[in-house]
Structure formats: structure tokens, C-alpha cells
Amino acid sequence: MFQFEAVWAGDKIKHTFVFRNEGNATLRILNLHAGCRCTATSDYTKELAPGEEGKIPVVLDTQGMRNETLRTIQVETNDPQNKNVTLTLKGPIKSCLAYPSGQNIDFGRIHSHSELTKTARIENLTDHAMKIDPVEGRTGVFAWTVKEIEPGRTFDVFVTATPPFADGPNNINLHIPTGLDKEPHVQIFCRLHNPPIVECSPPMLMVNPKVNRAYPRDIFVQYNGDGEMNLLGVETDNPQIKTEYAVVTPGKSYNIKVQLPANLEVPPDQPMHITLRTGLDNPAEVQIPIRSPNTVPQTAQRRAREKPWSLIGQMAPKLTLPGLDGNSVNIGGASGKVVVLNFGSTWCIAANQAIRDWLPILTPLADRIQFVNVATDVLTPIEDVTTWMAELGVSAVTALDRDLKAVDLFGISRLPTLVLIGSNGVIEAVHQGLIPDQSGHIEQSVSLLVEGKTHKDLGQNDYRIGQFCAVSLVGRKVRPGEAVGLVMESHRVFAGWQTAGQPFNFQIYFRNEGDNTVQITGLEVPENITVAPDYKKEFQPKEVGVLQCVMTPPEGTTGEFTQRITIEINDSRRRKQMVMISGVITSLLSVHPEQGLDFIKAPGTTLNPRPAILTYNGAGKIKYGQVTSDSPTFQGRIEPVGLSRHAQLIVETTPPYTLGTTEGFILVHTDHEDMPVLKVPVRLYVPPPVEIIPARIEMVKGDEEREAMVLIANNTEDALQISGIETSNAQIKAKYFPEADGLSYRLELIFAEDFLCAQDGETVVVKTNNEQIGDIVIPILVKDANHKG
Numbered sequence: 131m132f133q134f135e136a137v138w139a140g141d142k143i144k145h146t147f148v149f150r151n152e153g154n155a156t157l158r159i160l161n162l163h164a165g166c167r168c169t170a171t172s173d174y175t176k177e178l179a180p181g182e183e184g185k186i187p188v189v190l191d192t193q194g195m196r197n198e199t200l201r202t203i204q205v206e207t208n209d210p211q212n213k214n215v216t217l218t219l220k221g222p223i224k225s226c227l228a229y230p231s232g233q234n235i236d237f238g239r240i241h242s243h244s245e246l247t248k249t250a251r252i253e254n255l256t257d258h259a260m261k262i263d264p265v266e267g268r269t270g271v272f273a274w275t276v277k278e279i280e281p282g283r284t285f286d287v288f289v290t291a292t293p294p295f296a297d298g299p300n301n302i303n304l305h306i307p308t309g310l311d312k313e314p315h316v317q318i319f320c321r322l323h324n325p326p327i328v329e330c331s332p333p334m335l336m337v338n339p340k341v342n343r344a345y346p347r348d349i350f351v352q353y354n355g356d357g358e359m360n361l362l363g364v365e366t367d368n369p370q371i372k373t374e375y376a377v378v379t380p381g382k383s384y385n386i387k388v389q390l391p392a393n394l395e396v397p398p399d400q401p402m403h404i405t406l407r408t409g410l411d412n413p414a415e416v417q418i419p420i421r422s423p424n425t426v427p428q429t430a431q432r433r434a435r436e437k438p439w440s441l442i443g444q445m446a447p448k449l450t451l452p453g454l455d456g457n458s459v460n461i462g463g464a465s466g467k468v469v470v471l472n473f474g475s476t477w478c479i480a481a482n483q484a485i486r487d488w489l490p491i492l493t494p495l496a497d498r499i500q501f502v503n504v505a506t507d508v509l510t511p512i513e514d515v516t517t518w519m520a521e522l523g524v525s526a527v528t529a530l531d532r533d534l535k536a537v538d539l540f541g542i543s544r545l546p547t548l549v550l551i552g553s554n555g556v557i558e559a560v561h562q563g564l565i566p567d568q569s570g571h572i573e574q575s576v577s578l579l580v581e582g583k584t585h586k587d588l589g590q591n592d593y594r595i596g597q598f599c600a601v602s603l604v605g606r607k608v609r610p611g612e613a614v615g616l617v618m619e620s621h622r623v624f625a626g627w628q629t630a631g632q633p634f635n636f637q638i639y640f641r642n643e644g645d646n647t648v649q650i651t652g653l654e655v656p657e658n659i660t661v662a663p664d665y666k667k668e669f670q671p672k673e674v675g676v677l678q679c680v681m682t683p684p685e686g687t688t689g690e691f692t693q694r695i696t697i698e699i700n701d702s703r704r705r706k707q708m709v710m711i712s713g714v715i716t717s718l719l720s721v722h723p724e725q726g727l728d729f730i731k732a733p734g735t736t737l738n739p740r741p742a743i744l745t746y747n748g749a750g751k752i753k754y755g756q757v758t759s760d761s762p763t764f765q766g767r768i769e770p771v772g773l774s775r776h777a778q779l780i781v782e783t784t785p786p787y788t789l790g791t792t793e794g795f796i797l798v799h800t801d802h803e804d805m806p807v808l809k810v811p812v813r814l815y816v817p818p819p820v821e822i823i824p825a826r827i828e829m830v831k832g833d834e835e836r837e838a839m840v841l842i843a844n845n846t847e848d849a850l851q852i853s854g855i856e857t858s859n860a861q862i863k864a865k866y867f868p869e870a871d872g873l874s875y876r877l878e879l880i881f882a883e884d885f886l887c888a889q890d891g892e893t894v895v896v897k898t899n900n901e902q903i904g905d906i907v908i909p910i911l912v913k914d915a916n917h918k919g
Contacts, residue, residue: 134221138256140312143190147217151178153209162186163204186217193312195223213445226313227260228253235289237322238705241354247290250318254283254310261309271295272302272320287318295324327355328408328416335388335404335420339395345563349386349418350378351406358382362407370394371420373404378694385692385710396422441557442585446471446549447539451504451529454516459502459529461536462555468499468579469551473531473542475506476518478599479624479712480564481546485522486722486743487564488548491573493778494738498580501526506545506601508532509619509639509674521626523743523776537601545599550575558585574730615644616669616699616707625713627720629747631685638677638695638709642669650675654696658682659711661695681711688715718748719805726811727781741778742810744768744798753801761794763787764812768798779810787816817845819903826909827879829887836881840908842866842896844873851899858892861885862910866896877908887912 132145151157157178175184190201199222205215235248254260259282266275275288287304304318329352353359358381364373372389388404396402402420446469448462461471470492474481485503492501503526505515512530519528531537540549550559559575575588599622618640625636642648650667662678669675683691693711722743729737746752754777757766762784769778781796791813798808823841844850852875855864861882866875879894887910896906 131218131220134219136222136224137192138224138312139195139226140193143192143219143221145188145190145219147186147188148183149186150183151180154180156180157184158208159184159186159205160208161206163206188217188219190219192223197223197225199223224255226254226256226310227308227316228255235287235318235320237291237320238701239323239325240295241325243293243295245290245292246322247288250287250289251279252285252287252306252308252316254308256310256312258310259283260285262306269302271300271322274304274320276306289318289320291320291322295322297324297326299323325352325354327353327410328359328406328413329354330406330416330418333418335418337390337394337396337420337422339393339422341394342392344392345390347388347390349388349404351375351384351386353382355410360409362409365405365407366402367405368394368402368420371402371404376692378692383694394422396420441541441549441560444557445555446551446557447536449536449539451531451536454505454512454519454528454530459527461502461504461529462551464553464555465500465551466553468553468576470499470501470576471504471540471549471551472502473504473506473537473540473547473549474545475599475620476510476515477507477620477623478545479622480599482522482624482626484546484548484564485524488572489523490723490727490741490743492576493741495576495580499576503528504531504536505529506531506534506537506542507619508534509641510637514637523778534601543601545601548572550579552579552584553582556584559588615642616640616648616697616701617643618707618709621708622710622712625681625711627714627716627745627747628683629718630683630688630715633680633682636679636681636711636713638679638697639674640676640697640707641674642671644701645671647671649700650697651700652698653677654694654698656693656695658684659693659695679711683715688717690714716745716747717805718746718802719752719800719808720745720747721779721808721810726813729783729812729814731787731814731816737783737814739780739782741769741780744777744779744808746776748802748804755799755801757799758797759794759812760797761792761812763792763814764794764796766796766798766810781810781812783814787814789816789818791815819846819900820844820850820906822906822908826911829881829910829912836883836885838879838881840877840879841869842875842877842906844875846873848900849873850875850903852896853899854897856895856897858894859885859888862892862894864894879910 132147134143134145137143159174159176162174174186178184186203186205188203192199198220200218200220202219203217205217207213207215235250237246237248240246252260252262261282262276262278262285267273271291271293273290273292277286277288278284279286287306289304291300299321300323301319301321304320306316306318308314308316331350331352335347335349351361360381361375361384364375364386366373370391371394373386375384375386377383378385386404404418404420406416406418408414408416446462448460451459451461453459461469472485472488474485476482492499503519503524505518505528507515507530515528515530529536536542540547544562546564548559548561549557550561552558558579561572578587599620618638623636623638625634628634648669650665653661655661659679659681665677666675677695677697679695681693691713695709695711697707697709698705699707722745727740727742729740731737744754754768757768757779759765764781764783766779766781769780770776779796779798793811793813796810796812798810800806800808821843823843827838827840829838842850850873852866855866855877857864861884863880863882865878865880867878868874869876877894877896891912892910894908894910896908898904898906
């Protein structure tokens with residue numbers, strides 16, 4: 131790293147990095163990747179013999195930069211131990227101009243229909259005189275005037291916003307010439323947000339057609355008008371999309387839960403919507419568009435999109451983090467074991483549920499893998515993180531990523547994220563978010579990696595996405611120079627699994643990321659939540675605050691809950707900060723996974739015992755007694771875990787096994803009079819010798835898609851020989867290719883452009899050498915585009 135001294139914005143920094151080949155073979159620089167266009171590399175050394183030195187000259191143009199700056203260059207080499215090396219330039223850059231109120235004039239969210247005025251002062255920090263001609267102008271709802279306060283040194287920009295304002299954002303960029311060589315003009319961004327009467331967040335629902343499982347999305351609806359809005363109903367124009375809504379604040383706000391089906395894609399010519407019936411005269415209905423990425427104009431897409439799947443096949447970044455136990459935790463590099471890296475936090479509901487789902491499948495593999503939990507909490511005290519781990523029964527190594535260094539290196543934007551790293555240090559799979567029924571996929575992926583397989587053998591299991599929380603924005607959201615900026619560690623706080631009728635505590639953490647004092651001017655709190663009255667109300671820059679809260683859930687209710695706390699502050703940009711509190715009210719004795727335990731008997735494998743986590747949510751202690759089963763296939767036993775209110779139910783299977791699904795219950799007996807027996811469902815699936823995926827091909831008449839792929843999955847240990855393929859229609863051509871496992875095949879079907887399907891369908895017959903399996907028949911059906919069946 132090159133640390134440079136303070137320079138003025140607009141100066142060019144030149145530096146040459148010198149390196150030496152300490153090996154016994156030729157070192158080659160294969161490529162250089164600059165972190166931005168402002169870092170230029172000229173004629174660098176591309177090849178070095180052992181013992182030779184090389185040089186990489188760089189030039190950093192600081193035009194438009196300010197404050198502490200860091201820029202990087204990635205060096206790609208042929209060194210197997212250092213394939214990628216990062217060169218860093220870091221140092222302070224002095225701005226020629228000062229903006230005490232920031233580079234923005236922000237009127238924030240407005241509900242007023244009167245004229246508003248704000249002022250920004252521009253100060254010259256250089257020894258050269260600044261010349262700004264007095265100017266006036268108007269664009270849209272904004273009018274501005276520039277006046278000289280101190281000749282050559284200080285100018286004020288007055289901006290007035292005059293109604294009527296358009297719904298949503300009202301923005302303009304002012305470009306004002308300064309007469310300074312190194313900063314020839316100043317840009318001031320003026321904005322205000324006039325929220326619509328009915329405001330939906332997000333205003334558009336994006337779906338990912340690559341997700342092969344049903345997944346949820348939330349929409350928050352806020353009524354910004356006078357009086358009340360009583361939502362009458364929520365409808366969709368696709369029956370596969372399910373919705374339900376709940377009142378957050380009566381007459382003012384609602385939370386809509388949307389369940390999206392697997393592989394949902396929205397054609398450009400067939401738009402989908404969620405329609406809200408508001409009960410208002412105007413608007414009587416509000417539509418929320420549903421779009422796929424390919425149906426959104428490119429200008430509306432994010433220009434810098436996180437692509438964690440691009441990490442697959444790459445060496446994992448190397449770094450060292452402090453551990454929860456006080457020891458250092460090394461991440462990255464070849465460890466000789468499969469590493470399961472879990473990024474989560476105390477406040478994320480999806481991350482909490484994911485750990486409860488994943489622990490039962492990872493625990494039996496503990497001697498063959500290394501499980502590292504990465505806590506991304508920035509403000510939550512370490513002792514609370516320790517309690518969190520113990521409450522969840524996690525005994526694995528936990529690393530603290532309080533400055534989000536690992537989050538940045540791995541490109542993590544969503545929690546939880548599970549990164550599977552092979553024993554050679556290569557990232558083989560990434561699972562983002564909480565995916566229903568994903569435990570089996572994770573178990574399969576980890577088992578294959580333990581056997582020495584790679585991402586090429588995982589198929590669609592190498593990248594998956596589900597319900598998630600965004601990574602904390604503490605320390606990275608508010609720009610330097612903004613007047614005030616209270617940033618929550620998260621706007622969604624998970625309060626855990628609690629018992630009905632019993633009070634519980636939770637905390638809300640935040641930090642002042644601005645340059646001025648933040649004052650809390652008020653709180654809006656639901657009736658069943660109490661905030662400790664002695665909370666601090668004034669915070670200096672970088673000072674951390676906390677609200678200590680107690681909630682009492684009602685008696686006799688179980689399930690998920692959501693509450694909202696609103697914090698009012700002296701921030702003209704955003705006077706109110708909303709925090710959603712969510713959690714689960716559970717029964718006296720709960721089991722995770724809630725759906726019980728599933729076993730899959732793959733060919734040539736031994737079924738390992740599977741644990742389920744039992745959690746006692748009542749007062750005092752519970753004692754577990756005899757464990758029985760209603761099926762001879764399953765047996766169970768109890769083992770304690772961590773705190774006394776947790777236990778593991780270890781379930782094993784006993785052959786002989788029956789083809790197909792075997793179901794049963796494990797019965798756990800206790801000494802508690804209110805729950806003397808807990809029934810835990812268990813299931814075993816033994817697949818058929820050969821599975822055809824998909825079992826039939828369905829095509830839409832007139833569809834331009836003229837190809838189809840079919841997987842012939844061989845679930846036996848014997849090789850399957852294909853002796854020929856016959857089609858019922860000469861317009862269908864078929865080719866087959868062996869899969870990576872050496873046992874299965876992938877069948878490619880190609881249809882002629884003028885292909886016409888018989889009324890009762892067509893067939894493809896795959897002939898095999900296996901007498902037990904025989905011929906494999908794959909039906910082909912064609913339906914009309916408007917067919918509803």
C-alpha cells in the first residue's frame with residue numbers, strides 16, 4: 131500500500147510499485163484491473179526471472195475527489211499461491227471548496243403546499259480568488275439566486291421550491307462556474323420528495339425467474355393524506371401469486387406479504403400487477419407493477435449490481451477477523467477441509483431462522499467440515515452477540531466483522547449468505563437468503579464437496595436466493611458534510627422466539643453518522659411496547675445510541691408478529707425513522723426444523739443421524755424422558771445443547787428401506803404436565819432407479835423456443851447404457867450427453883421450425899440396456915398460449 135500526503139483535489143499522484151520474484155520459476159503478470167478510470171497504469175514489467183525486480187507505475191487523478199480516498203489495482207499473476215494481488219493507494223484529498231451543508235440542498239419529504247427556501251454556502255479554501263457571477267434561474271419547481279458574501283471567498287446559493295410539486299422526486303442539478311483551475315465548477319443537487327397519497331415501498335416488485343423455489347416479498351403501504359385509509363382488499367392478476375395483508379397502524383399503514391411462485395417470469399407483453407383497493411374516492415385503486423429484469427428498461431436498473439455468483443470458481447478472499455472467544459479467525463486459503471461460511475446478524479430474522487434450519491444438517495458433518503459463523507453486527511455489543519450464539523445453540527467458531535471487511539471482500543449485500551469453500555480454498559457455492567426447504571440442497575452440496583466434488587457437479591445448487599435482510603448501512607450511508615444523519619443498525623429488528631403472555635426485552639441500536647448533533651424529539655410506540663424513559667436524547671457525531679424496549683405479547687396467540695416504532699429527530703432531510711420489530715410467539719415446546727426431519731437415501735451412501743433442535747419456552751426447566759417411535763425405520767435419543775432450555779433430538783434410520791416415502795413420528799416424553807409428549811414428524815425418501823426431470827415436455831403453440839433439455843438421473847451405482855433413441859415425429863431430433871457423475875445423461879431435444887405436434891401429443895423413447903429399467907418414454911404436449919390447465 132502507498133500512503134500519500136495530503137494533496138489538493140485535481141492534483142495527480144504518481145507512484146511506482148516495486149516487486150521481486152522470490153520463486154524458482156518465471157513470474158508473469160497476466161493482467162491489471164484498475165479499481166476506477168482515475169488510476170492509470172503505464173508500461174509495467176510483464177515477466178520476471180527468479181531474483182529479478184519489476185515495476186508497476188500508476189497515476190491517480192484526484193479530480194472530483196475529497197476527504198480520505200482509497201483506490202486499488204488488482205494484479206493477476208501465474209503464481210499459484212498469489213494469483214491475485216491488490217495494490218492500494220490511500221491518503222487525504224483536500225477540497226478546494228467547502229460546503230458546510232453538503233453538496234445537496236435537500237428539502238426532504240414534504241407534506242406542505244407552501245413555498246420553501248434553503249441556502250447553501252460555498253467557501254473558497256485556496257489562495258486563488260474565486261469568481262462566481264451573480265446569477266438567477268428557474269427550472270421546474272426550483273428557482274435559485276447566487277450572491278457574493280465575501281469577495282473571492284464566500285458565496286451563498288438561495289434555492290426556492292414553489293408548488294405545485296409532482297408526486298415523487300423533484301430534482302435538479304445546478305452547475306455553477308467558479309473560475310478555479312482545479313475545481314472549475316461546483317455542482318449542487320437540489321431535491322425534494324413529495325410522497326403520493328398512497329405510498330408503496332417498493333413501488334415495483336422485481337421477480338427473479340432463476341429462483342426455483344417459491345419465495346416471499348413484503349410491501350409496506352403508507353397513507354399520507356388527511357383522515358384514514360381503510361384497505362378493502364389486495365388482488366393480483368396471476369392466481370399463482372398469493373397475498374395477505376396486516377394492519378400496522380390503523381387507518382395509516384399496512385404490510386402486505388406476497389408469496390411468489392418458483393421460476394416466475396413476466397413477459398414484456400403480459401404485464402402483471404398487484405392491485406390495492408383503497409376505499410378512497412381518489413385513488414380508488416393503486417397498482418404495483420411486477421416485473422422481471424428483462425422487462426425493465428436498462429436505465430431503471432442498478433448500474434452496479436452485486437453478483438455473488440461470480441465468486442463461484444474463484445479463490446476465496448483471505449483475511450483475519452477477531453473471534454468471539456478472543457482468538458483470531460483466519461478465512462480463505464486451502465484448509466484441507468470444506469469451509470461453510472455463514473454471514474448473519476442478531477437483528478435479521480432470516481439469518482436467525484437459517485441457523486436453526488442449517489445446524490441440524492451441518493452438525494453430523496462437524497468432523498469433516500469447518501463451520502464459521504460471521505456476525506456482521508456493527509453496533510450490537512459483543513456480549514449480546516455471545517448470548518445470541520448461545521441462545522441458538524451454536525458452538526461453532528464465530529468471527530466478528532464489525533467494520534464489514536469480510537462483507538466487502540465477499541460482495542455480501544444480503545443476509546444470510548452461506549458461502550461453501552472447497553478444501554482447496556475455491557468458492558464452490560453461494561446460497562443467499564432463507565429458502566424454504568433448502569436444507570436438503572445444502573446438505574447435498576456439502577456432502578458432494580466433502581467427497582472432493584466441485585461447483586461443476588452441483589448443478590443449480592451452486593447459486594440460490596431466498597428471503598433476506600440488507601447488510602447494515604452504519605458507517606456507509608451518510609455522506610461527509612451532511613448536517614445530521616441518524617443511521618439505524620437495521621430498520622428491521624428481530625426480537626427472537628418468545629412465549630405468549632411473557633414480557634421480553636429487545637434493543638434498537640443507531641449511530642450519528644453526520645457532522646452535527648442529533649436530537650431525538652419524540653417516539654411513537656405501540657401500546658404493548660415500553661421504552662425505558664431514561665434513554666439519551668442527544669448524540670454527537672459518531673456517538674452510538676440505544677433504546678431499551680420491553681414488549682408483552684398477548685396471551686393465547688402464537689405465530690409471527692410485526693410492530694413499528696417511529697423515532698422523530700431534528701433532521702430536516704428525514705425527520706422520522708421507522709423501525710419494524712418482528713418475532714415469533716411460540717408454543718411451550720418447539721422443534722426446529724418445524725416440519726420435522728427429512729432423510730434422502732442416495733445410492734451407495736450411508737444415512738447419517740440427523741438432529742432437530744428442541745427449545746423449551748416456558749418458565750423453570752423441563753426434563754426429557756423416554757423417546758419412542760411409531761415406525762421401525764426410525765429411532766431417536768435426546769442430547770443436551772448449550773443452555774438448559776435447548777436439547778438435540780438425534781434421529782437415526784434402520785434398514786431395510788422401502789422404495790418411495792416412509793413417514794412416521796418420534797415421540798419425546800417430558801415431565802411437563804402441559805406437554806407430556808412432543809410428536810416430531812420424520813420422513814425417508816428412497817428414489818426410484820431412474821428419474822426423468824422433467825417427466826414430460828410442455829410447449830406453447832407458436833413458442834419460438836424450439837429446444838428442450840431433459841435430465842435422465844441414474845440413482846443406481848450401475849452404469850446405464852443408452853442403446854438408441856426413437857421419436858414419434860421425424861421433426862424431433864434428439865442427442866444425449868453423459869453427466870459429470872458418469873451415471874446419468876442429459877437429453878437435448880431439437881424441434882424443426884415447422885414442427886407440428888399430433889393432437890394427442892408426441893413421444894421420445896430412450897432405449898436402455900437395463901432390463902429392470904427398460905425403455906424410458908418421455909411425452910411431449912403442446913398447448914395454446916391462453917390455456918389455463
